[in-house]
Amino acid sequence: MSATAITALVLLGAALSASAQPGERAVTAEAVVAAPVSEVWAAWTSSAGARTFFAPDANIELAIYGAYELYFDPTAAPGNRGGEGNKVLAFQPEKMLTFSWNAPPSLPTVRDQRTFVVVRFEAIDAQQTRVTLHHSGWGQGGEWDKAFDYFNNAWNRFVMPLLKYRFANDPVDWNNLPDLSTLK
Numbered sequence: 001m002s003a004t005a006i007t008a009l010v011l012l013g014a015a016l017s018a019s020a021q022p023g024e025r026a027v028t029a030e031a032v033v034a035a036p037v038s039e040v041w042a043a044w045t046s047s048a049g050a051r052t053f054f055a056p057d058a059n060i061e062l063a064i065y066g067a068y069e070l071y072f073d074p075t076a077a078p079g080n081r082g083g084e085g086n087k088v089l090a091f092q093p094e095k096m097l098t099f100s101w102n103a104p105p106s107l108p109t110v111r112d113q114r115t116f117v118v119v120r121f122e123a124i125d126a127q128q129t130r131v132t133l134h135h136s137g138w139g140q141g142g143e144w145d146k147a148f149d150y151f152n153n154a155w156n157r158f159v160m161p162l163l164k165y166r167f168a169n170d171p172v173d174w175n176n177l178p179d180l181s182t183l184k
Helices: 003-018 039-046 142-168
Strands: 026-034 055-059 066-073 086-093 096-101 114-126 127-137
Touching: 026 142, 039 096, 039 114, 039 127, 039 142, 127 142
Parallel strands: none
Antiparallel strands: 026 127, 055 066, 086 096, 096 114, 114 127
16 A cells, blocks of 8 residues: 555544544534435536536546545636645445545645545435535634634535535526525
8 A cells, every 4th residue: 555545544534533522623514405315426526516516617536535626716826726636535425425625725824734524415315315514624723713714604605505506406607606695
């Protein structure tokens, strides 16, 4: 096993064990989506799917250590486009996806480090899926606190509402965003 693979496994183990610690700071978000679990899974695990709700551009390779990059500003210089350099850490088809995540470019100290996101998919019935997101691995103070607040807002007030919008309406038009205040 390569050193990179061993490092990723150690980090994944630390992230998953940390999520079980009482009092550990984590962002959680949940949405019930009007679509079968297979369609919601495809939206989170493919570049084409992510473009329909998550970001204007994406590079997703559904494989262990495959890319999980979301480009919120695809025309920006490399390093400033958004969630760059992130990796798929684990997945169970149509049940769970785990990937590393980094802070926005405006928070350079913590951007060079990674946190971990676990997304779970649960079929409520044939046409509804519960998506639960758990984002952990946070440090304390300074930029860590700013990053935590940023992602608490981003997951709960942007990403999950846009996921619901995408399946209730149409794929997101990144040049004409829907009114987010109406997306609950």
